[in-house]
Amino acid sequence: MLRIAINGYGRIGRSLLRAIYENGYRQQFQVVAINELSDIDTISYLTRYDTTHGRFPKPVSVDESRLIIGEDSIQCFSERDPANIDWKSLNIDLVMECSGSFSSRHDAQRYLDAGIPRLLLSQPASSEVDATIVHGFNEHDLSNQQTIVSAASCTTNCVIPVFDVLQKLCGLEHGTTQTIHSAMNDQPVIDAYHTKDLRLTRAAISSIIPVDTGLAKGIARLMPSLSGKIECNAIRVPTLNVSVVDMVVRTNSDVTVEQVNDALRNAATSKYAGIVGFTQEPHASVDFNHDPRSVIIDGTQTKVVDSRMVKLLCWFDNEWGYANRMLDVAVQWAMVLKS
Ligand SMILES: NC(=O)c1ccc[n+]([C@@H]2O[C@H](COP(=O)([O-])OP(=O)(O)OC[C@H]3O[C@@H](n4cnc5c(N)ncnc54)[C@H](OP(=O)(O)O)[C@@H]3O)[C@@H](O)[C@H]2O)c1
Incomplete structure (x- = not known):
């Protein structure tokens, strides 16, 4: 124990x-x-x-x-x-x-x-x-020599499994992500002097607020082949929890909506079982509150333009999903230490 x-x-x-x-x-x-x-x-x-x-x-x-x-x-x-x-x-x-x-x-x-x-x-x-671990993707990189490990961010845990599946299905040329993230405790309820980031001084309950994100750096660290190829933005919105990534990627080979959805649906029951979810129900963000998975693909929103531009909507409970992944990383680390 x-x-x-x-x-x-x-x-x-x-x-x-x-x-x-x-x-x-x-x-x-x-x-x-x-x-x-x-x-x-x-x-x-x-x-x-x-x-x-x-x-x-x-x-x-x-x-x-x-x-x-x-x-x-x-x-x-x-x-x-x-x-x-x-x-x-x-x-x-x-x-x-x-x-x-x-x-x-x-x-x-x-x-x-x-x-x-x-x-x-x-x-x-x-x-x-010593390592940055996205559980499901690279937990095999954990070793008993390591002392300081990062479980990455909630958003990195959301996008990396999806990029991994797409990379294998059709190759990724480049792309963008927009994270629409619920409010966090680094924002004030009403305007306040509390941070060096001017936009984070603004009332969390009144605005949609663009914020900085290190997601592109996180993606490059986990998947070096995507370094410099994915640009990322983030905005905070006045909800308590659950966030979504709106992802657009250009692929190396032709795909259809059905192929993309099938690949993600299959990943949800195989390599990424318990980590990736797939749904075609008409959901709103609150439906994913307290969902322990890292990402749930909303298959109703998948679009393909001109066979090579893929757009996806990827839900995640930024608190509960992330906490469960952190524990999974700790369990895995403990197993490595025992072996
Ligand atoms: N919330 C999310 O969705 C989410 C998801 C993934 C990762 N993260 C990351 O996890 C970290 C925490 O986020 P959070 O949302 O949990 O923030 P939070 O709700 O503000 O919790 C952080 C807590 O740590 C306390 N604290 C600050 N400095 C401390 C110290 N030196 N020793 C002990 N306690 C200290 C804070 O107390 P005071 O308030 O008194 O300073 C606060 O209660 C951040 O790095 C965040 O980026 C957050």
């Missing part, structure tokens, strides 16, 4: 804990500690009640600085600097780093120096970390 800690108990950190109890991961993980800047009563409250995902599936209470979940007891800390926690005495195997504050090897090294053997980052990292 892997002994883990969650650092940063926000949307992703809490989704991780919930997925451990809800989706059967508890057999593989014991959550030993949570480090979050808030106080234990607020941590408990936000564990029990969640506007997006509903009530926690188990009883949750507080015992001094410990969060009690059913029979389990989790030590909680409130330290901005990981070096201030005596991780060694907790005998942690892996920290799930979900604060968004440690994305370079240099920053993440603070954990290793504090006695943590391994770190899994909930975001794309600078290139010098």
Whole structure:
């Protein structure tokens, strides 16, 4: 059983804990500690009640600085600097780093120096970390020598399996993606001075807001043959959760809508079972809230222009899908460590 800690108990950190109890991961993980800047009563409250995902599936209470979940007891800390926690005495195997504050090897090294053997980052990292893993695509790249690994971004987890399927079906020449992403906690509810990105100072509930995205870099890192060939944009919209990528690619050989949809439908039941979904129901984004898959292709929206331009609509639950993939990466890493 892997002994883990969650650092940063926000949307992703809490989704991780919930997925451990809800989706059967508890057999593989014991959550030993949570480090979050808030106080234990607020941590408990936000564990029990969640506007997006509903009530926690188990009883949750507080015992001094410990969060009690059913029979389990989790030590909680409130330290901005990981070096201030005596991780060694907790005998942690892996920290799930979900604060968004440690994305370079240099920053993440603070954990290793504090006695943590391994770190899994909930975001794309600078290139010098040991690996960037999109579960289903390259988890075989995990090794027991690695100490700092990134689980990429939710959007990278959405598009890479789709590009992989298309690359094999018809080859990819170039393309663009537009991510339409639900609101996040780096946006204010109403206008506020809170970030250096001017557009992120604007009220999340009032506007459709273009934001920067590192997706093109993430795609190039995972699929070097697409380096410089895919350009990406992103906008935030006033919904709580669930996002969608509108993807347009030029292919190397002729295809039809049926061939593209068949390839993606087949991937959903073979190589990418549990990771890719395929639907032809008339859906709205809310239908994918709490969906654990990395991407669900909306086959009703697939278009092909002139045999070589393919347009796809790819849904994903940016919180729940991503948290489940992060846990899959951790499970895989644990298996590699054991072997
Ligand atoms: N939300 C998504 O859809 C999504 C999907 C995939 C990946 N991610 C990535 O996951 C990371 C977290 O995103 P999120 O949406 O979960 O953000 P969030 O809801 O803001 O959660 C981050 C939490 O970490 C806390 N924190 C900040 N610095 C800390 C530190 N040094 N030590 C301990 N806790 C600290 C924050 O506290 P304060 O609020 O007090 O600062 C906050 O509660 C980001 O890198 C994001 O890009 C997010």
